[in-house]
Amino acid sequence: MLQVLKKVSAEPLGLLGLVLVVLMVASAVLAYWIAPYDPIALNIIDRLQGPSFKHLLGTDQLGRDLFSRVLFGGQVALKVAFISISIALVIGVLLGMVAGFGPKWLDSLIMLFFDTIRSFPTVMFALATVALVGPSLMTVVAVIVVTSIPTYGRVVRTQTLSIKNNEFIKAEQVMGASTARILRVHVLPNVVGPLLILASMDIPTVIALEAGLSFLGMGVKPPTPSWGSILNDGYTLIRNTPWPIVAGSIPLLLVTLGFTFLGESLRDQLDPKLRNNR
Amino acid sequence: MFIYLLKRVSLGLVIVVFAVTLLFCMIHLVPGDPARILLGPRATPEMIAHLSAQMGLDQPMAMQILKFFGNLLRGDLGMDVITNRPVAEIVFGQLPYTLWLIGSAIVGAMLIGIPLGCYSALHRNTWFDRFSGIISVACITAPAFVVALYSLLIFAVWLKWFPAVGAGEPGDFFDQISHLVLPAIAIGISWVGYLSRLVRASMLEVMGENHIRTARAYGLPENTVVYQYALKLAVLPTVTVIGVGMGFLLSAALFTEIVFSRPGIGKLIFDSITTRNYPVVMGSVLVSTIIFVISTAVSDLINAWLDPRIRNSL
Numbered sequence: 001m002l003q004v005l006k007k008v009s010a011e012p013l014g015l016l017g018l019v020l021v022v023l024m025v026a027s028a029v030l031a032y033w034i035a036p037y038d039p040i041a042l043n044i045i046d047r048l049q050g051p052s053f054k055h056l057l058g059t060d061q062l063g064r065d066l067f068s069r070v071l072f073g074g075q076v077a078l079k080v081a082f083i084s085i086s087i088a089l090v091i092g093v094l095l096g097m098v099a100g101f102g103p104k105w106l107d108s109l110i111m112l113f114f115d116t117i118r119s120f121p122t123v124m125f126a127l128a129t130v131a132l133v134g135p136s137l138m139t140v141v142a143v144i145v146v147t148s149i150p151t152y153g154r155v156v157r158t159q160t161l162s163i164k165n166n167e168f169i170k171a172e173q174v175m176g177a178s179t180a181r182i183l184r185v186h187v188l189p190n191v192v193g194p195l196l197i198l199a200s201m202d203i204p205t206v207i208a209l210e211a212g213l214s215f216l217g218m219g220v221k222p223p224t225p226s227w228g229s230i231l232n233d234g235y236t237l238i239r240n241t242p243w244p245i246v247a248g249s250i251p252l253l254l255v256t257l258g259f260t261f262l263g264e265s266l267r268d269q270l271d272p273k274l275r276n277n278r
Numbered sequence: 279m280f281i282y283l284l285k286r287v288s289l290g291l292v293i294v295v296f297a298v299t300l301l302f303c304m305i306h307l308v309p310g311d312p313a314r315i316l317l318g319p320r321a322t323p324e325m326i327a328h329l330s331a332q333m334g335l336d337q338p339m340a341m342q343i344l345k346f347f348g349n350l351l352r353g354d355l356g357m358d359v360i361t362n363r364p365v366a367e368i369v370f371g372q373l374p375y376t377l378w379l380i381g382s383a384i385v386g387a388m389l390i391g392i393p394l395g396c397y398s399a400l401h402r403n404t405w406f407d408r409f410s411g412i413i414s415v416a417c418i419t420a421p422a423f424v425v426a427l428y429s430l431l432i433f434a435v436w437l438k439w440f441p442a443v444g445a446g447e448p449g450d451f452f453d454q455i456s457h458l459v460l461p462a463i464a465i466g467i468s469w470v471g472y473l474s475r476l477v478r479a480s481m482l483e484v485m486g487e488n489h490i491r492t493a494r495a496y497g498l499p500e501n502t503v504v505y506q507y508a509l510k511l512a513v514l515p516t517v518t519v520i521g522v523g524m525g526f527l528l529s530a531a532l533f534t535e536i537v538f539s540r541p542g543i544g545k546l547i548f549d550s551i552t553t554r555n556y557p558v559v560m561g562s563v564l565v566s567t568i569i570f571v572i573s574t575a576v577s578d579l580i581n582a583w584l585d586p587r588i589r590n591s592l
Binding site for chain 2: 128249252
């Protein structure tokens with residue numbers, strides 16, 4: 001793991017990605033201590049200010065400090081990304097293994113489920129769900145879990161299928177190894193690498209989706225700060241002040257860029273087959 | 279090939295049937311019935327019963343699904359209970375706006391992205407190649423609604439070069455075009471980056487192949503080799519990628535339509551969600567899903583036509 005990090009940071013873009021990601025995680029984790037103001041404290045007298053030493057990124061229409069809101073918004077983004085991707089990984093691995101190792105009809109059924117989920121444009125599926133269940137962070141997490149499972153499940157299934165027919169697996173089965181043991185000892189280690197690369201490439205998409213849904217008012221509920229809701233404030237105030245848009249978009253752009261550079265660099269390090277394409 | 283076509287089309291149909299059933303189940307698994315939510319807290323039981331009957335909610339769920347499919351085959355997506363217009367009429371009235379938007383975004387992205395990728399591949403590892411690589415990744419990762427917000431802020435609010443709201447006067451071609459520019463850029467910019475990287479990668483692959491070496495060995499001019507032999511092959515993956523990317527395009531269009539208050543299917547979904555107009559939500563999500571399923575199927579078919587190995591995989 002340390003070696004991989006060393007190799008990643010040897011490349012300029014990998015290093016840039018790593019730095020951006022570390023900065024983001026640190027500022028979100030430490031938001032409670034480094035934020036100069038309470039992110040939901042109103043201060044109408046100081047409303048709609050531009051950046052100054054008092055308010056680094058300015059204030060919004062209710063006088064809330066945008067820098068503090070951006071820091072706490074990072075917490076929301078990270079929480080959603082990590083929780084939903086972890087749940088999706090676990091379910092995806094299980095379903096993928098069942099599809100790959102189980103009977104043919106079950107495989108077809110699971111694949112049909114995957115294909116159906118993937119046939120919805122993500123945002124429209126998310127909106128339909130929010131319309132029915134109501135907007136909340138839980139809904140966003142659930143939508144991301146459901147829409148990410150097929151990607152992970154397919155990778156695991158393909159790997160399982162290709163390993164299943166090896167002679168050493170047949171030999172193990174003859175010696176009495178259980179399916180659970182084969183999956184755990186032989187299949188799982190083979191899928192962890194590709195899955196982690198996929199997941200790290202998915203983080204920017206997920207963060208952008210959370211921001212997008214919160215931008216539409218379908219994610220976090222006010223007054224909880226999220227980059228998306230800051231951008232929504234910026235959209236309604238677009239003719240008065242550009243600063244909420246700037247404040248909400250810069251962390252979003254930097255973080256998606258950081259995770260993408262990091263993910264690509266990880267992929268190049270961990271998956272030698274893809275390295276020659278560069 | 280014919281068997282593959284048959285299999286692929288039937289898979290598409292099965293997926294649509296599954297998707298409709300899933301949407302239906304979702305609506306009915308929700309606590310509280312849609313008629314009650316639609317009418318609000320002050321509705322009398324008689325009003326709710328009347329609306330339920332009107333929406334067909336009083337029948338068993340299996341009946342409702344079957345009936346919906348029956349109507350779907352006749353092109354009937356049900357009635358919008360608020361405006362009393364057919365849902366299909368509303369959805370297909372909005373659809374052309376979205377298709378125009380997506381179409382012009384992707385054509386523009388191809389016109390810029392493909393030459394960019396081609397140039398990068400031919401000048402591999404120069405500063406231009408590295409620079410365009412970084413810019414491309416930045417473009418790909420930028421969410422469409424952020425690009426839309428910035429283009430609205432800079433070109434519509436500050437510079438006032440383009441209008442900010444709507445789709446332009448019907449019939450006035452130039453007005454419509456000027457309303458189309460910013461939204462199309464917002465959707466297209468990530469595709470410029472994506473296509474240029476894709477074309478660059480496939481161009482590098484093609485340029486290393488034997489028939490290109492042979493063409494060079496025959497002494498054909500470099501321009502002929504690049505543009506007549508290599509580029510033709512290198513562009514093919516973009517066609518299929520766009521088919522699969524239809525879902526992203528539709529999602530990006532939704533955000534862009536909302537930011538620019540442009541009519542279209544995305545705005546329709548958003549508006550009908552805020553007014554809790556379930557028949558319209560259902561109809562418009564369904565139509566966009568069908569478009570997505572068709573475009574992935576078409577791109578799979580093109581792929582299979584080009585590559586016999588894929589034909590046997592389904």
